[in-house]
Amino acid sequence: MAEKRKITLKDIAKELNLSPSTVSRALNGYPSLSEETIQMVKDYAEKHNYIPNTMAVNFRKNRTSILGMIVPQIVHHFFSTTIDGAMETAKKHGYSIILAQSQDMLKDEIRASQHLLGMGVDGLLISVSNETKEAEHLQAFLDEGKPVVQFDKITDYLVSPKLVVDDFQSAYDAVTHLIKQGYRKIAHLSGRMDVKNAHERYKGYRKAIEDHGLEFREDWVKNCWEISEKEGMEFTKELMESGNAPDAIFCITDVVALGAMKHLQSKSIAIPQQVGIMGFSNWMLSDYTSPTLSSVDQHGKAMGSKAAELLIEILKNQDPVTDEFHEIKTELIIRESSQK
CATH class of the missing domain: 1.10.260 (434 Repressor (Amino-terminal Domain))
Incomplete structure (x- = not known):
């Protein structure tokens, strides 16, 4: 039986x-x-x-020196660097990290968070999925006295420290660079508008266009849902065959920019002479594309390290929950793809 x-x-x-x-x-x-x-x-x-679960109860009473960390994708270059930074910093302070990924899906994020909470981790580092809005599954950590630090992709529904880059200003600076290079018809391969960092980059793009007296066209903005190379190729094809093709494209990430470059090269459209390309996140591949890819460096390792420091500081000092924002400065990396 x-x-x-x-x-x-x-x-x-x-x-x-x-x-x-x-x-x-x-x-x-x-x-x-x-x-x-x-x-x-x-x-x-x-x-x-x-x-x-007596193990979990005991862990709650006695610190385990173990932190949980959830990212959308472990193999994503940006997140792999944040993991590296977080683990390095945690180790210096005598902590270990148990890692999980959400695959950018809320159901997997909830499952991972419940698993980590059940294991009795002392606190949680998380970059939320594209589907995450309300955050009851994360509030469960706070309800048990376990701090949460959000980084990069965040939800405003959870009161916790948040570590981000200035996506608005970073996008504004990237598009301004393209304008100064002489590009006048600049398209944007954006992310989902219900995702905070994607929306901020879109706003920075649009503000730069308007501040410099250029034409803003809604049909030059394409929303990527998967943030993939395939979408970069398909949307660039649409743009170039639209009858009013752009002369530059600002992309939500480098992998989308790679797709854009592949389509242009398949049609023998010269980069950057005919179309300039600007990425975002400064992936390792950016130095090895041909031409090399201009991008915005988010300094992922520094972000992971700072997020871990914030969490460990809260644990050591038993600080109350705050909703403060912390910022990592970005850097515009200019390479061949955007220089006429």
Whole structure:
């Protein structure tokens, strides 16, 4: 006969129509909850023989010196550098990092966060997925006294320190460079407008166009959802065959820019003489494309290191939760693809 599955926090939450974090707080007698809710949860747990994860309980009482970290993609060059920076800094302070990736999907991010919380990590570093808006699964960490630091891609629905680059100004500077090189019809292969950093880069692009008295055209803005090389190729094809082709393209990331360059080269359109290309993130590949790719360096390693420092400082000093912003300065890297 199969062994009966133990009831979990999620089971209780589903049955009582509560969130798992509320159930956890009720079982621990948090005073912020009503006595009625606390008693209801405890009664149900007792009736159904709920057994708490004692390892997780012990971890919550005693620091593990382990941090959780969730990124959209581990193999993504920018995020691989943030991981490197975070791990290096954590090691210096006697911490280890357990790493997970969301594949830019909310359901995978929720699963990863619940797993890390169950393992008893002391705190969480996270760059949220493109699908993440509200953040109850991240609030669960704060509810258990575990700090969260967001970096690069963030949600404003969670009160936590946030570490970003100035996407608006970085995009503005990149497009201004193209204008100073003599380009006048500048398109933008953007990200999703419901993603904060993509929207900020779009606003910086548009402001630079308007400040320099150039024409802004909505049909010169294409929104990439997968942020892929394939989208870069397909949207550049659309732009160049539109009957009013741009003479420069500012791309949301270097991988999209690579796709744009591949299409132009397949049609023997000279870069940068006929069309200038500007990327964003300064991937390792930027130095090895032909022509080499101009880009914005986000200094990923510095961002990862700073994010880990912020989290460890909160843990050591037992600082209260804040909603402050911290910024990593970007650097415009000018290479062949944008110099006429």
